[in-house]
Amino acid sequence: MSKELKIVIVAGARPNFMKIAPLTSAIKKFNNSEGATSNGRSINPKNVIRYVFVHTGQHYDVEMSEAFFRELELPDPDVNLEVGSGTHAVQTANIILRFEEVCLREKPDLVVVVGDVNSTMACTLVACKLGIKVAHVEAGLRSFDRSMPEEINRVITDSLADLLFTPSEDADDNLLREGVPINKIKRVGNIMIDTLMGHLKEARLGRPYERYGFGEKRYAFVTLHRPSNVDSKDSLILIMEYLTRLSQKLGVIFPVHPRTRSRLVQFGLWNISNNSNGLILSEPLGYHDTIGLVDKARFVLTDSGGLQEETTFLNVPCLTLRPNTERPITITQGTNNLTSLDRLGQDIEDIMNGSNRKGIVPELWDGHTAERIIGILSELNFKNMELSWQ
């Protein structure tokens, strides 16, 4: 008898798309191997995973959303909640209201959420209250800093989710310490590395740094968008002064997130910075250009979560402008170092003098995370006909 697992997959913001793409591919492969079509809507398959792909619309600009669908060959969303921007309360509330309708209509067996954005937390809350099981991909990461909205999203999501797919041992330890039963925790590796490995060849072929007139290792790649760095005028002025000074000896490519751009304009820094030679402020870039630039950068300065992991995988020195990280393995095993505005000058100098350390690629960051996830889901459903991890 054929059995079907119906899941709703949620994505909302830019960093989610790289985590969803390998999942949809792995489902396609699973269904094909079971005799069904890619999204499970076919006749007489043995076992199928059918998915409804929901985009909450948390990110909506072409460069923040649509561009990634094309490059990562993501299927079009079946539903777009079009929530857009707002305060955390407004954005979260809108997602909750609109996602509940989707769950009531679709009646999935499982909702799959990824990462730590507002969409992740809001959709988890809705599903749980409706008695629908939730699986969280990239579970267990903790910065232990509740001033970051993402930390609150992580804690809430993990405390409610039924199945926690973790990227590394530290994540398992965090969950166990919080009292999560061990049978809910499945260490599957880093799903974003699946996407990175799948697209690296193409990203390298583009040699995007040449478009900016730089050679390999002749520039730094910068991304900064956290409220703690860019919402304060004083800290943004200091950051731009550092970058301007750095650009006198090394190229600087800085694709500017919409939040950062609006602060640069608001604080009167946009035109000054843009007129400085060697400092290139660009629109947000697509996936291939970003990876192509990171890969050949002298170093990366960032406050993004994903870039800390991508630089570790690519063995590129990374300075993370934050007092903490939820991804400590990028420091203990990879190429990442935390920095602050007080130390930034010295830390850059050290890298320029070649005193950065070599890292290793953490275990299970091997390109097969999505397959492991789909393997676990299919076994739970098809062998036991119920989600039996509780």
Ligand code: UD1
């Ligand atoms: C969100 C995530 C953050 C993630 C980041 C990646 C939360 C709490 N934060 O932060 O974890 O690292 O995405 O980009 O979920 N805007 C646009 N166009 C867009 C999207 C946003 O112009 O497509 C502007 C709006 O003015 C908005 C601001 O950027 O107010 C911030 O967007 P928002 O989604 O609230 O948070 P991010 O800073 O992007």
